[in-house]
Amino acid sequence: MRADSENLDPQATVFVVDDDAAVRDSLRWLLESMHLKVQTFDSAEAFLAVARADARGCMVLDVQMPGMSGPALFEECKRRHITLPTLFLSGHGEVPVVVDAIKGGAVNYLLKPCNNPQLLESVQAALEADETSRGVRQREKLLGQRLDGLTTREREILEQVVAGRSNKEVGRTLGISYKTVEAHRGRLMRKMGAASFAELLQMMLTRA
Structure with a gap:
């Protein structure tokens, strides 16, 4: 061994x-x-x-x-x-x-x-x-808990940004302002424990 x-x-x-x-x-x-x-x-x-x-x-x-x-x-x-x-x-x-x-x-x-x-x-x-x-199961459990902590609007924005849409495109799709998208995006990043968009994207791709 x-x-x-x-x-x-x-x-x-x-x-x-x-x-x-x-x-x-x-x-x-x-x-x-x-x-x-x-x-x-x-x-x-x-x-x-x-x-x-x-x-x-x-x-x-x-x-x-x-x-x-x-x-x-x-x-x-x-x-x-x-x-x-x-x-x-x-x-x-x-x-x-x-x-x-x-x-x-x-x-x-x-x-x-x-x-x-x-x-x-x-x-x-x-x-x-x-x-x-x-280790994989523990990470999946933590990710699930963090996703459960998002509001409905934050989940909507998360789906949009992970799909590659800009804040302006998200705003037009959801009928909200650019600044509102920015604010929600900042909060969801903190809740997800992601230091960057790349890290957030990796989390979601791993989950998929």
């Missing part, structure tokens, strides 16, 4: 779900040796009993387990809005099942027995993906 793993979120946890105790113990030892937080579960049902939608980290799931399978657990997690990046541990005969799961959003799979360096690299990639996606 690369040295930059030390920069990952310290609250991120690798959730290992496998009915084989030897596999769970081996993965715990390997991951904890890299100073990662690990929680292990012997079944999908045991994981779901404590799973939280705001969990940080990633999941490492065995494909074939008694009761709910790994792919079925992955789908149930999506239904519950648990969006942890997921890595599957698969036997050779299970590859088609895992390929379907990857098409559904899983990040990777490894064939058993796992190569330790490859497993660690895959886990780190999953943890980094989770950190990135949470």
Whole structure:
């Protein structure tokens, strides 16, 4: 695992779900040796009993387990809005099942027995993906809150200026004066936390 793993979120946890105790113990030892937080579960049902939608980290799931399978657990997690990046541990005969799961959003799979360096690299990639996606969701939430704080007129002007229209063109379209447009534009820029029009445009393009 690369040295930059030390920069990952310290609250991120690798959730290992496998009915084989030897596999769970081996993965715990390997991951904890890299100073990662690990929680292990012997079944999908045991994981779901404590799973939280705001969990940080990633999941490492065995494909074939008694009761709910790994792919079925992955789908149930999506239904519950648990969006942890997921890595599957698969036997050779299970590859088609895992390929379907990857098409559904899983990040990777490894064939058993796992190569330790490859497993660690895959886990780190999953943890980094989770950190990135949470950052995006947080920015989207903040942007939504700022947009909700705009008045109806400010929203109208925002739509016009993002479409590339000048203050004079906005004024003619909305039937208000140039100075009124300027005043509203200044207020909406402050509310949106944008220091420039370019920054405001980038915010809106990212949201789109």
